Amino acid sequence: MGWAAALTALSVLTGGIAALALGLPPCLFHSLTGLYCPGCGMTRALRLAFRGNIWASFGMNPLMYLIGIPLCLWLLVWVSRRLGGRPAPTLPAWAAWAALAVLIVFTVLRNIPGPPFCWLAPGPLP
Amino acid sequence: MKQCSQCGAANSDDALFCSQCGARYEHEYSVPAVPEADAWDPSRESGDGIFSPASDSHRQHETPQSVYSPPVDARQPVDRGNSALWLALNIAIAILCCCTLVGSIPAIIGIVFAGMAISKANAGYAETARQYERWAMILFFAALVLGIVIYVLFIATGQFGLSNLPDFRDYGFDYSEWFDY
Known part of the structure; x- marks a missing residue:
């Protein structure tokens, strides 16, 4: 299963390089619907994080910090333990239902206009 | 007798x-x-x-x-590591591929399958767990490929105006106001 993780890492890396080379890629979902998807603002968040503006980066997409970074660390642990021949770490079944609930609730909330919900929506780059 | x-x-x-x-x-x-x-x-x-x-x-x-x-599919110890991997990867793709409009739909179904695989594995139903795990894997790759294909097409048509593919900027979608280029 290490090859799957390697393939994912490779595609994310390729996407990252492409995004750097072409400028920030547009969002098809937002262009067509005018709504914010759960990943909206992640590219801006990464760009702000690399510039050192962590607080503004967090505001662009809190989900990246609350789910994305723990998930990446967990995947690293998974790969290292499998490569080391030890049993892979597991996730409880409720993690799946919790992730679904968080994704749906976050998407709905950040599309509600007006404070405090609009604070979850990404804004233009400062 | x-x-x-x-x-x-x-x-x-x-x-x-x-x-x-x-x-x-x-x-x-x-x-x-x-x-x-x-x-x-x-x-x-x-x-x-x-x-x-x-x-x-x-x-x-x-x-x-x-x-x-016992029957083959009951109370067997199951390795839940792979189901957990597909769960994590499906969550990642559901967030990453959502801007491709339909790319995260297989990933969301994949989250459900991975969750069911872990529950079945916890209950000891090895064969059912393996089937759900396989679906979670297939749906992850479907979401990945779908996301990459749609994204590449979209960027290609938007950036380079490839011949007969639609350029969404022709339909009044001006995203330059949100992105600084």
Whole structure:
């Protein structure tokens, strides 16, 4: 299963390089619907994080910090333990239902206009 | 007719106990084996009770026998590591591929399948868990490929205006106000 993780890492890396080379890629979902998807603002968040503006980066997409970074660390642990021949770490079944609930609730909330919900929506780059 | 193993008396086929000596017949599916630590040990009893099980000859027939063999898909230890991996990757793709409009739909279904695979594995249903795990894997790759294909097409048409593919900027979608280029 290490090859799957390697393939994912490779595609994310390729996407990252492409995004750097072409400028920030547009969002098809937002262009067509005018709504914010759960990943909206992640590219801006990464760009702000690399510039050192962590607080503004967090505001662009809190989900990246609350789910994305723990998930990446967990995947690293998974790969290292499998490569080391030890049993892979597991996730409880409720993690799946919790992730679904968080994704749906976050998407709905950040599309509600007006404070405090609009604070979850990404804004233009400062 | 079946014969009692203790006194040799003949009994009917569905008898649970011998009609002569009262000895118990072995079941086709026996009581599950009691772990050694939890098993009742007659030697630990003081023996001053009215009922003394150690002297009861019927007790020897109740020793656990593993005659009952469970179905293939029940109570097997299952490796949940792969299901957990597909769950994590599907969550990642559901967030990353959402801007491709439909890219995260297989990933969201994949989250459900991975969750069901882990529940089934926890319950010991190895074969069902493996099937759900396989679907979670297929849906992850479907979402990945779909996301990459749509994204590449979209960027290619938007950035380079490839011949006959639609350029969404022609339809009034000006995203340059959100992105600084």
